[in-house]
Amino acid sequence: MKAAAFAYARATSVVNALELLAMHGDKAKVLSGGQSLMPAMNLRLLSPDILVDIGGLAELRGITVRGDLLVIGALTRHVDLLRSPEVALHARLLRDAVAHVAHPAIRNRGTIGGSLAHADPASELPACVVALDATIVVRGSAGERRITATEFFRGIYETALLPDELLVAVEVPVAGQASTFFFQEYARRHGDYAVVGLAARAVVAAGRFSALRLGFFAVGDRPLLAAAAGKLIDATVTPALLAEAAAALADELDPQEDQQATAAMRRHLATVLLRRCVAALLARPELETGVGK
Amino acid sequence: MNAPVPVSLLVNGEPIDAFVLPRLNLADFLRENLKLTGTHIGCEHGVCGACTVRIDGEIVRSCLVLTVQAQGASVETIEGLSDSGEIADLQAAFRERNALQCGYCTPGMLITAQDLLKHVSVPDRRAIREHLSGNYCRCTGYQAIVDAVEATAMTRAERGA
Ligand SMILES: Cc1cc2nc3c(=O)[nH]c(=O)nc-3n(C[C@H](O)[C@H](O)[C@H](O)COP(=O)(O)OP(=O)(O)OC[C@H]3O[C@@H](n4cnc5c(N)ncnc54)[C@H](O)[C@@H]3O)c2cc1C
Ligand code: FES
Ligand code: FES
Numbered sequence: 001m002k003a004a005a006f007a008y009a010r011a012t013s014v015v016n017a018l019e020l021l022a023m024h025g026d027k028a029k030v031l032s033g034g035q036s037l038m039p040a041m042n043l044r045l046l047s048p049d050i051l052v053d054i055g056g057l058a059e060l061r062g063i064t065v066r067g068d069l070l071v072i073g074a075l076t077r078h079v080d081l082l083r084s085p086e087v088a089l090h091a092r093l094l095r096d097a098v099a100h101v102a103h104p105a106i107r108n109r110g111t112i113g114g115s116l117a118h119a120d121p122a123s124e125l126p127a128c129v130v131a132l133d134a135t136i137v138v139r140g141s142a143g144e145r146r147i148t149a150t151e152f153f154r155g156i157y158e159t160a161l162l163p164d165e166l167l168v169a170v171e172v173p174v175a176g177q178a179s180t181f182f183f184q185e186y187a188r189r190h191g192d193y194a195v196v197g198l199a200a201r202a203v204v205a206a207g208r209f210s211a212l213r214l215g216f217f218a219v220g221d222r223p224l225l226a227a228a229a230g231k232l233i234d235a236t237v238t239p240a241l242l243a244e245a246a247a248a249l250a251d252e253l254d255p256q257e258d259q260q261a262t263a264a265m266r267r268h269l270a271t272v273l274l275r276r277c278v279a280a281l282l283a284r285p286e287l288e289t290g291v292g293k
Numbered sequence: 294m295n296a297p298v299p300v301s302l303l304v305n306g307e308p309i310d311a312f313v314l315p316r317l318n319l320a321d322f323l324r325e326n327l328k329l330t331g332t333h334i335g336c337e338h339g340v341c342g343a344c345t346v347r348i349d350g351e352i353v354r355s356c357l358v359l360t361v362q363a364q365g366a367s368v369e370t371i372e373g374l375s376d377s378g379e380i381a382d383l384q385a386a387f388r389e390r391n392a393l394q395c396g397y398c399t400p401g402m403l404i405t406a407q408d409l410l411k412h413v414s415v416p417d418r419r420a421i422r423e424h425l426s427g428n429y430c431r432c433t434g435y436q437a438i439v440d441a442v443e444a445t446a447m448t449r450a451e452r453g454a
Binding site for chain 1: 295296298314315316318321337338339342345351352353354356357358359361362364405408409422423424426427428
């Protein structure tokens, strides 16, 4: 199908985009890469009166290191994350994850701002910014707000963004030397949305986790920062402790059932990913298979 | 609202000026307005890859790009890649190995495969499959397509060496 008629405005600056959004309220939609918005409009799931195209705003593009923050502009495309030396050095998790986002032709246009604002619960990047403890920077006519990633996602396709606000950047704390990452997902085919996935950041010292953030996706209505990780921090991880953490994880998940998987299957796969993640990060392969019940 | 908007772009190197409705996607513009019907339309929501074209040298889904978004851009279609001879060897390999039957997916497959070969000189079969993973073929079962891309990569590498 084809999109219904709409008007089109090419924003000339962030200020201009905010004016257009203030003028049109929720009748307007922001257009970045269009890789989620255009499918929704072509399927007539959405028919905004006007699109505010921010795609040409150079001020929203680019990746820079500012002090101990990696600042990623909203219009940074998936392919830019994949190729960026700064991302590879300071937030490798994003690079590992984005290789699983869609296909090359889509990664050439889709943006990090669009992906986070779209907030598909099966999407990779929202879980990554939760695991990385990133801050989402949004701007409205009243000024700028900073929202922690865990506060930003509110439900299926729902975020803390107001209709007249723009997501302008993501601030990721740069990974210290000690940080390690894990990313894996189950998907039907490479590039498909995940059935279940896990993005994790950890600090391991003397064989123990001194920090561990587990961002699960496609297990509920938004990316989940698993509280079960707490059981594994500052503790000697035994098969019994890992089994306890896996049981706690299964309890805190509230997965949806859909054509891809039942809720029970998603719970199970999430615990498999947890074991793999812990085994990989602690470099103890026996933990993955040693299914202590 | 909904008035035609001016747009200027290059298509296969040729300057084009037009007035289009904002809702007109690039695939329809190429096919209906410019009669470049090598760009195919399958799903119109980004899933099948039949509509793949190049914008400023990078592959994109033309069903997910508005014509007005291509303002100032250089668009290349299968007609352009074919006429310039850039993919003549890849096309020959597709023909030789029966990498097409109905041909519906072929323009998108060729453009996507050429994109891979530009970035990686001799990709392995896994890399070929991964790069083509967003392009559906309902006829061939993909094996012959992967064969053709692999063979082209090897011939090009030999020629280059
Ligand atoms: C076939 C296919 C497969 C895909 N597979 C995956 C996948 O496996 N994983 C995955 O994560 N994604 C996938 N995607 C989606 C892709 O990653 C999109 O690029 C991304 O979700 C949206 O980014 P965009 O820049 O294209 O946003 P757009 O489509 O332009 O916008 C998406 C939404 O966010 C809003 N928005 C955009 N930018 C801003 C901003 N700066 N401030 C405020 N609001 C904004 C828009 O108004 C719209 O509501 C897939 C897409 C396709 C077509
Ligand atoms: S028609 Fe564009 S991807 Fe299917
Ligand atoms: S040859 Fe028919 S769809 Fe590929």
